[in-house]
Amino acid sequence: MRQIEPITKIPEKVIIPLQQHVGAENKPLVSVGDVVKIGQKIGESGISPVHSSASGKVTAISEYPHPFYENVLSIIIEPDGKDASIEFKAEDYSQLEREQIIGIIKEAGVVESGIPVHTKLSPSDVVILNGMDEAPYMTLNRALMLDFPSEIIDGLKILMKATGASRGFIGIDASNSEATNTMNKAAVDDLNIETVPLKTTYVRGMEEFFAKAVVKREISRGHRISNASTMTSTVGTARAAYDAVCMGKPLTETVVSVWGVKKSQNVQAKIGTPLRSVIEHCGGYKGKPKKIVVNGPMTGVAQYTDEVPVTKDVHGILVQYKEDVTTPEIQPCINCAKCVDVCPANLLPNMLAAFANEDRFDMCKRYNISACVECGKCAYVCPSKIPIVQLIKCAKEWIK
Amino acid sequence: MSIIVSAPPHIKKDTCTKKMVCGMIIALLPAVAVSLYLFGPPAMAIILTCVLAAVGTEGAIQKFILKKAIPTDGSAIVTGLLLALLLHVNVPLWIPFIGAVVAIAIGKQAFGGYGSNIFNPALVGWAVLTMAWPSHMASAGVARLVDIPPFVLLVGAAFLLYMGYIKWQIPASYLISVVFLSALLARDASYIFIGGFILGVFFMATDPVTTPLTKKGRFIFGIGCGILTVIYGLYGNYAEDVCYSILLMNSITPLIDRFVRAKPFVEG
Ligand code: SF4
Numbered sequence A: 001m002r003q004i005e006p007i008t009k010i011p012e013k014v015i016i017p018l019q020q021h022v023g024a025e026n027k028p029l030v031s032v033g034d035v036v037k038i039g040q041k042i043g044e045s046g047i048s049p050v051h052s053s054a055s056g057k058v059t060a061i062s063e064y065p066h067p068f069y070e071n072v073l074s075i076i077i078e079p080d081g082k083d084a085s086i087e088f089k090a091e092d093y094s095q096l097e098r099e100q101i102i103g104i105i106k107e108a109g110v111v112e113s114g115i116p117v118h119t120k121l122s123p124s125d126v127v128i129l130n131g132m133d134e135a136p137y138m139t140l141n142r143a144l145m146l147d148f149p150s151e152i153i154d155g156l157k158i159l160m161k162a163t164g165a166s167r168g169f170i171g172i173d174a175s176n177s178e179a180t181n182t183m184n185k186a187a188v189d190d191l192n193i194e195t196v197p198l199k200t201t202y203v204r205g206m207e208e209f210f211a212k213a214v215v216k217r218e219i220s221r222g223h224r225i226s227n228a229s230t231m232t233s234t235v236g237t238a239r240a241a242y243d244a245v246c247m248g249k250p251l252t253e254t255v256v257s258v259w260g261v262k263k264s265q266n267v268q269a270k271i272g273t274p275l276r277s278v279i280e281h282c283g284g285y286k287g288k289p290k291k292i293v294v295n296g297p298m299t300g301v302a303q304y305t306d307e308v309p310v311t312k313d314v315h316g317i318l319v320q321y322k323e324d325v326t327t328p329e330i331q332p333c334i335n336c337a338k339c340v341d342v343c344p345a346n347l348l349p350n351m352l353a354a355f356a357n358e359d360r361f362d363m364c365k366r367y368n369i370s371a372c373v374e375c376g377k378c379a380y381v382c383p384s385k386i387p388i389v390q391l392i393k394c395a396k397e398w399i400k
Numbered sequence B: 001m002s003i004i005v006s007a008p009p010h011i012k013k014d015t016c017t018k019k020m021v022c023g024m025i026i027a028l029l030p031a032v033a034v035s036l037y038l039f040g041p042p043a044m045a046i047i048l049t050c051v052l053a054a055v056g057t058e059g060a061i062q063k064f065i066l067k068k069a070i071p072t073d074g075s076a077i078v079t080g081l082l083l084a085l086l087l088h089v090n091v092p093l094w095i096p097f098i099g100a101v102v103a104i105a106i107g108k109q110a111f112g113g114y115g116s117n118i119f120n121p122a123l124v125g126w127a128v129l130t131m132a133w134p135s136h137m138a139s140a141g142v143a144r145l146v147d148i149p150p151f152v153l154l155v156g157a158a159f160l161l162y163m164g165y166i167k168w169q170i171p172a173s174y175l176i177s178v179v180f181l182s183a184l185l186a187r188d189a190s191y192i193f194i195g196g197f198i199l200g201v202f203f204m205a206t207d208p209v210t211t212p213l214t215k216k217g218r219f220i221f222g223i224g225c226g227i228l229t230v231i232y233g234l235y236g237n238y239a240e241d242v243c244y245s246i247l248l249m250n251s252i253t254p255l256i257d258r259f260v261r262a263k264p265f266v267e268g
């Protein structure tokens, strides 16, 4: 059974923000009234272009709410319902040079957590794909591996070629034997590609931890790898690289885990689809929504409105209702050290929070506050419901 | 649409301090029940006095001196129960009363309340009583409330470990170091099967508030307790060693926390 359901219904309105990566905003290449096709480049600044995900007429180019920033200049397209696309030029990556692959990935606008992927493709020995999901609720990486194993393997090979890496790894949750088997089967002919079962839970912003976990395991098995020469990416990016090179398709769609709706599932949505349309596709709200979170529950961003569009970095939508959104009373820290036990950065979150609360920023620094990756785990487990992450974030702002 | 915007994380685990305190009380209930069964009305009187005095003191301080909204968070009940279990069956009732008042007023509130205290409050109460009225606290041949079959306490301990309310590192390192050292010094270590020892190892040495933060720190704490217990044991009796060892280690917990830290995982 397919894990990912494509949303076939064309939304009434598609909003393509010109800013979908970290760096200079794209300049629009079209004007109001123009007719565009799927895959057509409509914004460009030399870093990471954006493309139309629908065919239709540009009705406006104006500021529009964005899931991660405040209002962003966006191209608003009214689809004509034809879904006509430009001609995609497929390539055989084995015939391409390293620079050509990087060029194609750049032109396709492939972005991962805001970073244009082509900028990550410096020479490396190994490429590590992350196939772990941010628990709970986010299941898209698992779904991607079950639905597109051979595309991911090809994508990995493309990334390996682009970085000159000789080996590729895919880190998968050790309890996820289904995905491991699927990927192993897909990679059976490639002796340079291996799956790595991992026990660590992955959290956003922790590529380094993840890469180290993989490298450590390889070293323990007698392989020689150094941390410095690894390139870390995700299974989603591998698939986007495959689409870009082998299909000639720019990044115009993304896979989203949708939870807290009538039918929780993984969907593939056009970039630019308003969250509301995605939620409607999944059966709609279960009641009166209280909070709409984009991306995982631990680090995601709560939205002001469900009109914001899906962007390249939207991988999860979590709707919460009155009963899910509690504002528990904050109790004093009881020194229970639950936060210390879960902190992936080996910090003392309770101390950091206490120092931050008293504006003792010198002490925060001494306790390595900058190493905090803001994963949210400490605040999640804290029995006293102390908003540790906010306190740490504030202190970090001050120190800056 | 009225949706709210707030900072992540957007979910919280459902353990709260109240649940942890309740867990402690539940874990102590089998021991209390067996104690009541074995020692009857005197035990009942001691336990009631301890708990009521502890809760009353806490309530009075929180309400009238600190003017807080909630008179107690329940942790006073735990303190009362622990103190009661440490007492002899034949003590006059003013002993548990004074002990509980001292435990809460000095052991806990004087340091700033639950979470800020350095010493385990029940042990503070116990220590003051022991020093002031040694005759009542060390009546040879008279049982203490905690002198019950040890497995009853172990049931509660297993529950706490299972729920994750106490950290396994301390009891494990405590027990191992006691057994190891006793073997080394050719001392009798059979007291590890005595109720008072088990109560100390699993219920008092594990108090989250007064023990180190890091895993390494907890091992040091447990081993320290073990060494001190055996050394005290050379001179005193087992009942006192456990309590004094834990108190002493409590006092150096801030020091352990200060110096024993895991290497931060700095990127790059
Ligand atoms: S958010 Fe908390 S748990 Fe995560 S790295 Fe920072 S301090 Fe550690």
Ligand code: SF4
Pocket: A332, A333, A334, A335, A336, A337, A338, A339, A340, A349, A350, A353, A378, A381, A382, A383, A384, A385, A386, A388
């Ligand atoms: S989890 Fe909360 S209560 Fe426990 S030590 Fe950390 S900050 Fe304090």
